[in-house]
Amino acid sequence: MTKSMQVNDAGLWVKEFIEGFVASGENSLKNESNDPAWGKPLIGFSRGDDPIYTQMKEDIGSFFLTPPEIFAKTFPSITVRPDELTVISWILPQAETTKRDHRKETTLPSERWARARKYGEEFNAKLRKQLVEMLVEAGYEAVAPIDSPFWTQKMSERYGLSSTWSERHAAFASGLGTFGLCDGLITPVGKAMRCGSVVAHIQIPPSQRPYKDHQDYCLFFAKGICGKCADRCPAGAISREKGHDKEKCRAYVSGLTKEYVLSHFGFESYACGFCQVGVPCESGIPVKV
Numbered sequence: 001m002t003k004s005m006q007v008n009d010a011g012l013w014v015k016e017f018i019e020g021f022v023a024s025g026e027n028s029l030k031n032e033s034n035d036p037a038w039g040k041p042l043i044g045f046s047r048g049d050d051p052i053y054t055q056m057k058e059d060i061g062s063f064f065l066t067p068p069e070i071f072a073k074t075f076p077s078i079t080v081r082p083d084e085l086t087v088i089s090w091i092l093p094q095a096e097t098t099k100r101d102h103r104k105e106t107t108l109p110s111e112r113w114a115r116a117r118k119y120g121e122e123f124n125a126k127l128r129k130q131l132v133e134m135l136v137e138a139g140y141e142a143v144a145p146i147d148s149p150f151w152t153q154k155m156s157e158r159y160g161l162s163s164t165w166s167e168r169h170a171a172f173a174s175g176l177g178t179f180g181l182c183d184g185l186i187t188p189v190g191k192a193m194r195c196g197s198v199v200a201h202i203q204i205p206p207s208q209r210p211y212k213d214h215q216d217y218c219l220f221f222a223k224g225i226c227g228k229c230a231d232r233c234p235a236g237a238i239s240r241e242k243g244h245d246k247e248k249c250r251a252y253v254s255g256l257t258k259e260y261v262l263s264h265f266g267f268e269s270y271a272c273g274f275c276q277v278g279v280p281c282e283s284g285i286p287v288k289v
């Protein structure tokens, strides 16, 4: 592919690359049977000048970087118009066997889930890197914001510790899902997933956002029912009144689960995600919109 390709072809080119990489042997839990960590991905696009990114910045805090800002910091010598940038976002749904095993647990992670958190996320990191390399080799400057030295965490007045770039927010902007009571992103393949994104100097038509509000797909916000993610959380970090308590969540995940994964499965990682399985939004959108 070269810079002269048609814009629609560029979207297809990127999509086929991501799907091909997920279908490859790289996608592995690295267990004895070498099971895939992820199912078929979802891919969405949003434009660098989409006002939703400015709204996120206003909402989260001035430290949050919009696509043009992360691009300008990464490539200070290149001048581009914001509309010439595309955010490429993807969703990697947890494998069915991983969800099956994790549904049975209530306080500490199943081995497959812990492997997905470690080896599956390593695959996700490789996907970001290889997508960037493919784009750059074809003449399109690109950056994976969370791999950038400009990715960091700061204190948001409204949301506590927050990132300068959020994979879930990029996915929301790219039409891939809306937020639930537990802060997870509910996508057409559910909330049991990991996501990633790359900002590139390439023009790809943006995906439609088939929702009006950022919480449309959650039963609690849409209909005042459910709250199952709060019941599933072993740390009491989700409540119907206050939503997700990030501090309580972080303390549980990085403390108890870390020790457990090392002592029971023999590798270093942490994992929880009970709020993502055994709930109505686990594998799909529970609300008709």
Ligand code: SF4
Binding pocket: 179, 180, 181, 182, 217, 218, 219, 220, 221, 225, 226, 227, 228, 229, 230, 279, 280, 281, 282, 286
């Ligand atoms: S489990 Fe229910 S309340 Fe929690 S995010 Fe999913 S739909 Fe919303």
Ligand code: SF4
Binding pocket: 182, 232, 233, 234, 235, 236, 237, 238, 244, 248, 249, 250, 252, 253, 272, 273, 274, 275, 276
């Ligand atoms: S990741 Fe674990 S501790 Fe955090 S909200 Fe979900 S279930 Fe609770």
